[in-house]
Amino acid sequence: MDIELISKKELLEMTGISYGQLYRWKRKQLIPEEWFIRKSAFTGQETFFPRELILARIDKIVNLKDDLSLDELADKLAGKQGGIELPKSEFAARKIVSDMVWKRWAGLADENERYAFHDMLYLYTADALLQTGEMSIEEGDALISVLREHYPSFNGRPCELVFIRRMGIASFALVSASAELYFDNGVKVVARAPLTDWSEKLVERLV
Numbered sequence: 001m002d003i004e005l006i007s008k009k010e011l012l013e014m015t016g017i018s019y020g021q022l023y024r025w026k027r028k029q030l031i032p033e034e035w036f037i038r039k040s041a042f043t044g045q046e047t048f049f050p051r052e053l054i055l056a057r058i059d060k061i062v063n064l065k066d067d068l069s070l071d072e073l074a075d076k077l078a079g080k081q082g083g084i085e086l087p088k089s090e091f092a093a094r095k096i097v098s099d100m101v102w103k104r105w106a107g108l109a110d111e112n113e114r115y116a117f118h119d120m121l122y123l124y125t126a127d128a129l130l131q132t133g134e135m136s137i138e139e140g141d142a143l144i145s146v147l148r149e150h151y152p153s154f155n156g157r158p159c160e161l162v163f164i165r166r167m168g169i170a171s172f173a174l175v176s177a178s179a180e181l182y183f184d185n186g187v188k189v190v191a192r193a194p195l196t197d198w199s200e201k202l203v204e205r206l207v
Helices: 008-015 019-027 051-064 070-077 088-093 099-109 117-132 137-154 195-206
Strands: 005-007 037-041 044-050 085-087 114-116 159-166 169-176 187-194
Touching (some): 099 117, 099 137, 137 159
Antiparallel strands (some): 005 044, 037 044
């Protein structure tokens, strides 16, 4: 699965931001280091970015930078929401996820009576995919398992969820943001999305 790239020159022209702004946002970790991709071009080495991810990120930065400091914005965009938690009963009462999701996976944090942010994110992600109609509730069991086992390994670094299906069998993977993936012709990519998108949407529902 080849990621569409955009050159640095084209990015600056399209968005109207300056070279200095781009690299200041990089230093502040508003834009992940791994999105700066060095590739050979006819003029030599040039910098490219994953087109969809960088354009969405810059749009978000531009829209939020007047209301938040750059440090606050960096935390928001990186999904650093480890301090957010809710009693399970309050999370259920807010109806942030459907009753079907709640009944199926409410026991994610059954060792205590509070949900950490990641527990809520797993439920929210499963609910979002179920709402599209592309994922069954049984396939959601595999999704939850992958998220619980592997999402903590990224430790706040941007990652993407890849949902594929081959011969009717669903599989899920977490990959570093902007990673290029290639599958044989028998694989259908059902969805590929940055988990930071769902993280930010969940935060908006919680605060």
